[in-house]
Amino acid sequence: MTTWDKSVDLAIVGSGGGGLIAAMAAIDAGLEPLVLEKQAVVGGSTGLSGGMIWMPNNPLMRAEGIVDSHDDGLAYLADVVGDVGPCSSPARRDMFLRAGYEMITFMQRKGVRLVRSAGYSDYYPNHKGGNAAGRSVEGVPFDNAELGGWHDKLQPGFSKNFGLVFLTNELRNVQYFNRSPRSLAIAARVFLRSTLARLRHQELLTNGASLIGQIMKVLLAQNAAVWTDAAAEDLIVEDGRVIGVRVVRDGSPVLIEARKGVLLAAGGFAHNAAMRRKYSADQPNEAQWTIANSGDTGEVLETAMRLGAKTDLLDEAWWLPSPTMALGASSLGAARQRPGTIFVDADGKRFCNESNSYVEVGKAMYANEAVPCWLIFDDGYRRRYSLTASSLPGQMPSEWIDKGLIRKASSIEDLARQIDVDPGGLATTVRRFNADAAKGIDPDFGRGQSAYNDCLGDPGYKPNAALGPIDHAPFYATEIYPSDVGTCGGLLTDEFARVIDEFDKPIPGLYATGNITATVMGRTYPGAGASIANTMAFGFVAARHAAGRLGPERPYRGATST
Numbered sequence: 375m376t377t378w379d380k381s382v383d384l385a386i387v388g389s390g391g392g393g394l395i396a397a398m399a400a401i402d403a404g405l406e407p408l409v410l411e412k413q414a415v416v417g418g419s420t421g422l423s424g425g426m427i428w429m430p431n432n433p434l435m436r437a438e439g440i441v442d443s444h445d446d447g448l449a450y451l452a453d454v455v456g457d458v459g460p461c462s463s464p465a466r467r468d469m470f471l472r473a474g475y476e477m478i479t480f481m482q483r484k485g486v487r488l489v490r491s492a493g494y495s496d497y498y499p500n501h502k503g504g505n506a507a508g509r510s511v512e513g514v515p516f517d518n519a520e521l522g523g524w525h526d527k528l529q530p531g532f533s534k535n536f537g538l539v540f541l542t543n544e545l546r547n548v549q550y551f552n553r554s555p556r557s558l559a560i561a562a563r564v565f566l567r568s569t570l571a572r573l574r575h576q577e578l579l580t581n582g583a584s585l586i587g588q589i590m591k592v593l594l595a596q597n598a599a600v601w602t603d604a605a606a607e608d609l610i611v612e613d614g615r616v617i618g619v620r621v622v623r624d625g626s627p628v629l630i631e632a633r634k635g636v637l638l639a640a641g642g643f644a645h646n647a648a649m650r651r652k653y654s655a656d657q658p659n660e661a662q663w664t665i666a667n668s669g670d671t672g673e674v675l676e677t678a679m680r681l682g683a684k685t686d687l688l689d690e691a692w693w694l695p696s697p698t699m700a701l702g703a704s705s706l707g708a709a710r711q712r713p714g715t716i717f718v719d720a721d722g723k724r725f726c727n728e729s730n731s732y733v734e735v736g737k738a739m740y741a742n743e744a745v746p747c748w749l750i751f752d753d754g755y756r757r758r759y760s761l762t763a764s765s766l767p768g769q770m771p772s773e774w775i776d777k778g779l780i781r782k783a784s785s786i787e788d789l790a791r792q793i794d795v796d797p798g799g800l801a802t803t804v805r806r807f808n809a810d811a812a813k814g815i816d817p818d819f820g821r822g823q824s825a826y827n828d829c830l831g832d833p834g835y836k837p838n839a840a841l842g843p844i845d846h847a848p849f850y851a852t853e854i855y856p857s858d859v860g861t862c863g864g865l866l867t868d869e870f871a872r873v874i875d876e877f878d879k880p881i882p883g884l885y886a887t888g889n890i891t892a893t894v895m896g897r898t899y900p901g902a903g904a905s906i907a908n909t910m911a912f913g914f915v916a917a918r919h920a921a922g923r924l925g926p927e928r929p930y931r932g933a934t935s936t
């Protein structure tokens with residue numbers, strides 16, 4: 375007989391979006407949850423992130439009269455994600471959409487303030503069921519002081535790195551402040567908000583930090599138990615049922631009984647070099663390029679695998695093509711979606727629509743043996759766009775060239791020779807690309823021909839916001855790697871977020887959500903916030919299922935029929 379140090383209804387491992395929303399939903403359903411976070415701060419990658427949540431037919435769209443429907447959401451997932459097996463079964467997609475709708479309504483009811491990311495198109499708006507108006511939402515600016523003693527226990531926010539207080543949907547305009555009157559107006563609003571906050575000694579959180587901060591505020595008001603520095607080390611199983619967790623809290627072992635179950639929301643294994651080496655198959659990497667939260671180390675996933683849990687998509691990640699970490703503070707990660715740039719392989723050939731989803735482009739790098747590939751841009755690009763958060767358009771730190779981080783040449787052929795790319799191949803590519811780009815078309819890859827390409831392109835560039843010739847010497851090149859913001863393969867779960875075993879049966883008492891699972895998004899990225907939506911929707915589902923509020927005999931009848 376186990377002697378427990380603490381007994382709760384739902385033990386939740388991990389304090390990212392999936393874990394915290396589960397705690398909120400558990401309390402709402404009358405359960406006592408306990409959140410266990412191994413780091414000294416809460417939030418995980420969710421807290422570090424842009425904090426967008428992609429949810430078709432969400433209540434904020436409805437409130438603004440944006441036309442969408444549950445069926446369109448399903449059709450879009452079917453068309454974009456395709457058939458990738460049980461991680462994205464029709465039942466899981468249906469649950470994702472229904473629970474997602476309820477979850478956002480629930481958050482609003484509890485006081486989490488969200489705003490629609492207007493104009494942030496789906497990543498494949500031209501596909502069946504696609505929506506260009508924007509299906510994403512994010513948290514409004516939130517005063518960290520509202521968290522009282524918890525104000526210093528949050529992951530640092532995304533926009534904090536830039537010294538500004540912007541919503542993620544504002545960032546695209548801030549970056550184009552000199553390119554259109556509308557972008558300038560939005561950038562001015564961000565600057566004013568940031569300055570006022572500084573003058574008032576206010577720390578305003580936005581992005582993922584606002585999302586986590588606002589949820590934490592609700593949880594703290596309800597006296598929810600959230601433990602930091604508490605690492606889950608093992609699951610405790612009796613007669614095949616998971617009944618608790620062994621935790622090391624502040625260096626001491628603690629045994630937690632979980633009467634209704636354990637939810638694993640511990641993120642993926644982005645930083646676990648051995649696991650990535652073992653599982654990344656034909657998308658090889660050793661965790662060297664990831665920018666996920668440092669706590670993303672996979673030990674909880676391995677524990678569940680030892681219990682006999684089934685897995686899928688372990689080779690997959692939320693890819694994010696990025697320049698070398700030494701250029702991490704530059705804006706060159708966004709360059710592929712702006713006019714005057716291309717990606718090329720060692721033959722000097724383009725291999726994808728550079729403006730498409732980061733996941734698609736990252737996968738294209740692997741599929742075309744272009745790791746690393748080269749970002750090619752011209753002096754027109756340098757003059758139009760700020761290359762760092764603190765520099766003006768036209769400025770480029772000289773050490774970038776001195777240290778060889780950026781190669782510079784007076785002709786395309788010379789540039790090619792410097793980077794060991796076929797000079798004839800690159801010159802042919804650029805000549806062909808330029809002729810089409812001047813007309814605003816890309817017959818090879820269709821760049822600039824979707825609302826998504828357009829919404830992240832340069833609003834001041836004509837005739838196509840995403841396409842422009844590379845024809846102003848000097849020319850520049852920098853290496854691009856398949857970085858990622860997390861892995862997205864792992865435990866197979868059913869539509870109730872129950873972990874499935876090798877015999878396709880749920881493991882009693884064990885739930886999982888987020889990057890520790892094989893995502894419902896499969897091998898694609900349908901829209902801005904698809905990853906956080908995935909972890910939060912199934913975290914919400916797990917808590918409601920554990921509370922007996924949801925199950926085969928108690929399906930969602932949510933307001934999702936139109």
Ligand SMILES: Cc1cc2nc3c(=O)[nH]c(=O)nc-3n(C[C@H](O)[C@H](O)[C@H](O)COP(=O)(O)OP(=O)(O)OC[C@H]3O[C@@H](n4cnc5c(N)ncnc54)[C@H](O)[C@@H]3O)c2cc1C
Nearest residue numbers: 388390412418419420423424425606669888889903905906
């Ligand atoms: C810079 C950046 C920007 C991004 N922008 C977006 C965006 O706008 N929209 C979007 O959808 N996605 C975005 N992502 C990706 C997204 O943030 C993650 O994929 C998602 O938040 C993962 O959620 P999760 O709940 O699975 O894990 P996390 O949010 O990472 O939470 C997992 C938590 O579990 C903890 N943990 C791990 N092991 C243990 C253990 N043994 N015991 C206890 N705790 C443990 C971790 O420390 C962590 O705090 C971004 C990511 C980054 C890094």
